[in-house]
Amino acid sequence: MGMVTLSDDMFAADVIADPYPYYGRLREEDPVHWNELYELWVVTRHDDVVWMTRHHELFSNAVFRNDPRPAYPAIDESDLGLYEYVRNYQADQFIQHDRPEHLEMRKVVHSYFTPRAMEAWRPFVQKAVQELLDAAEHKGHMDVMKDVATPLPVLVIAQMMGVPAADRPHVRKLAEKLLNIGRGEHDRMKPLTEGMQGMIDYVSPLVDERLTHPGDDFISVLAAGERNGVFTRHQVLVNTSLLLLAGHETTINLLCNGTLAFIRHPEQWALLKGDPEGWAQRATEECLRYDAPVKSLQRLATQDVDMRGKVLRKDDRVRWFISSANRDPEAFAQPDRFDITRDPNPHVAFGSGVHHCLGATLARVEGQEVFKALAERFPSLHLETEVLEYQPSITFRSLKSLPVAWS
Amino acid sequence: MARPLRVWVDHRRCVGNSMCEALAPAVFRLNASRQSEAINPAGDTEEKVLEAAENCPVSAIFVEDAQTGVRLFP
Numbered sequence: 001m002g003m004v005t006l007s008d009d010m011f012a013a014d015v016i017a018d019p020y021p022y023y024g025r026l027r028e029e030d031p032v033h034w035n036e037l038y039e040l041w042v043v044t045r046h047d048d049v050v051w052m053t054r055h056h057e058l059f060s061n062a063v064f065r066n067d068p069r070p071a072y073p074a075i076d077e078s079d080l081g082l083y084e085y086v087r088n089y090q091a092d093q094f095i096q097h098d099r100p101e102h103l104e105m106r107k108v109v110h111s112y113f114t115p116r117a118m119e120a121w122r123p124f125v126q127k128a129v130q131e132l133l134d135a136a137e138h139k140g141h142m143d144v145m146k147d148v149a150t151p152l153p154v155l156v157i158a159q160m161m162g163v164p165a166a167d168r169p170h171v172r173k174l175a176e177k178l179l180n181i182g183r184g185e186h187d188r189m190k191p192l193t194e195g196m197q198g199m200i201d202y203v204s205p206l207v208d209e210r211l212t213h214p215g216d217d218f219i220s221v222l223a224a225g226e227r228n229g230v231f232t233r234h235q236v237l238v239n240t241s242l243l244l245l246a247g248h249e250t251t252i253n254l255l256c257n258g259t260l261a262f263i264r265h266p267e268q269w270a271l272l273k274g275d276p277e278g279w280a281q282r283a284t285e286e287c288l289r290y291d292a293p294v295k296s297l298q299r300l301a302t303q304d305v306d307m308r309g310k311v312l313r314k315d316d317r318v319r320w321f322i323s324s325a326n327r328d329p330e331a332f333a334q335p336d337r338f339d340i341t342r343d344p345n346p347h348v349a350f351g352s353g354v355h356h357c358l359g360a361t362l363a364r365v366e367g368q369e370v371f372k373a374l375a376e377r378f379p380s381l382h383l384e385t386e387v388l389e390y391q392p393s394i395t396f397r398s399l400k401s402l403p404v405a406w407s
Numbered sequence: 408m409a410r411p412l413r414v415w416v417d418h419r420r421c422v423g424n425s426m427c428e429a430l431a432p433a434v435f436r437l438n439a440s441r442q443s444e445a446i447n448p449a450g451d452t453e454e455k456v457l458e459a460a461e462n463c464p465v466s467a468i469f470v471e472d473a474q475t476g477v478r479l480f481p
Contacts, residue, residue: 054423054440054441055441103429106426107426107429110426110462110464111462113464114461114462114464115463115464115465115466116461116481344419346419350422351422352422352423353422353423353424353425353441354423354424354425356422356423356424356464356465358464360464360465361464
C-alpha cells in the first residue's frame, strides 16, 4: 500500500473529537514523524515514549526558557507581551528545569507527595466527594465537570496550601482562570495571566508568614526551599501555582473521561458496581490508559538524536504522545478495548523517568474515590446528551461538559 | 553491627524516577533501560535505604530483614 500523506493539522475538528484513529495511523506509518505545519517531531510508540522520557539528558524539559518559537495555536498579536509573561512564569516552575537544578528542586517537594503521604489524604478526598455528590443528588442530574471534577481538585489543593476557608472562593476563581493554560482560543492569554498574577498576589503574604511560622502545608515546604537557597521567591510563588496548573485540568480530565468511558461501556460499569472497593484501583489505571488526561507533552532535543532512522536535530521540538503510546498494540493486548481487569497496565499517563508526575498518587486517590462513589451512589448513571465536545487542545483531552442523570 | 537487608526493585512498577539513586547512590543504580537495581543493600545505612524506599513515587522498592525475612518496607 502506498504511503498516504498524513495531515499535520493536529487541531482539525475530527482529530480533536476523536484523536485515536489519527494517532493510530501515525504510530503505524511514521512513528517518528516530522510535522511540517507545527515544525516539531511527533513520537507515538510506547517503547519510544518510554525511551525518550528516560533519557532526560537528550530531551530537555526547559521548554519555556529555551524555545523561542511562538505559542501554538496562535494568539492575538496584541497579546505577545502577555505571552512573554507566561513564558517567564512557566520557566520558573521546577518541572521546566533539567538536571542538576531539577533534582535539587524536586527533592524539596518530592517527600510531600510520597505514596504514603498521599494515602493520608484519602479520608479528606472521600469526605469532599461525598459532600459534592450530596449537593447534586436531589437534582437527579448534574454536570460531572462543573459539579464534581472541577471543584474536587481545588478543594484538595487549597487544603494542601493551607488556604483559610474564607479565601477558597477566591482561589477557585483564580484556578478557573488558570485553566486557560490548556485552551486553544486566540484570546486566552488575558484570563491566564490574570490567574497567574492573581495567584502571586494571593500567595505572597502567605509565604512571608510561613517563612517565620512554618506549618505542615505545601507553601511551608516551598518556603523552606527558599530558606535553603534552592528556590528564589518568584520560584516559590510560581511553584505554588504549579499545584493548580498541573493538578487541576489533569484531574478534571481523569474524572470526566473515566466517567464517560464507564457510561459508554455498560459491562465494565457493571463490573465496577459489583465490587466498587475491589475494582477502584485497576479501574482508575484503565481510565488513565484508555482516555488519558494529557494527550501529549513537549521536549527540546539537547543534541542530534537518532530515532528509528530519523535524525532529530539539536533544539528541535519533540512532542511525545501519551494517548498514542497508551493504545500501542505492541504494549497492550486489544488496546482500543476499555477493560478494567487489565493487569499489568504499563500506561504512561504520568510520563516516566525523572519528570514522572509528582502528583500521580494524589490523582489516583481522587480517581479511585470518585469512580467508587459514583458506582455506589448512582448505579443508573447515564448521559443526558449524545453531543459531547472537547477543548481544542493538543496537550489536554478535555471535555467541555459532561451532563449525566440517574434515576 | 547493622543487620543485613534484602532489597529489591519491582521492574513492573519502576518508572526510572531515580530518586532512590539520588538518595542512596551506593545502594541503587539505574540499569541500561533506566530502571533501578539494588546493587548493594549494604551500601548505606538502613535509615537511608528505607528513606529511598519511602520516596519511590510508585512503591517499587521492597526491603526485608535478610535473616528473619521480616518485611521492613512497605
